[in-house]
Amino acid sequence: MSESVIIAEINKGTVAGVTAELVSAALALGTTPTIVVPCTDASVADGAGFEGVSKTIAVKATVSQTRRCILGSCYRRCCTTGIIIAAATPQSKDVAQELLQEEDFQSFKT
Secondary structure, X not given: OEEEEEEOOEEOOEEOOHHHHHHHHHHHOXXXXXXXXXXXXXXXXXXXXXXXXXXXXXXXXXXXXXXXXXXXXXXXXXOOOXXXXXXXXXXXXXXXXXXXXXXXXXXXXX
């Protein structure tokens, strides 16, 4: 089974429900998902304990550092698999697009 990285959606300081849908999508693809949780408080990642997830990584950073930290964490986790799953929100799409451009991935599907 290959691995995938999910960029968790955060809403009002908690992991948003759409993240569970992303986990379901990753499992349906036949991957073992790792969730990357962008946060300023690592306890936010406690809400990302979904069944089927192999690992949850809290990317603790200030607001100005968050995007760069997410990009680095996602790249390090998916560099062997290349599968990143993000919600279709402007913020997640921007992060995924920047990661793909920065690391010169070959394809990007929205």
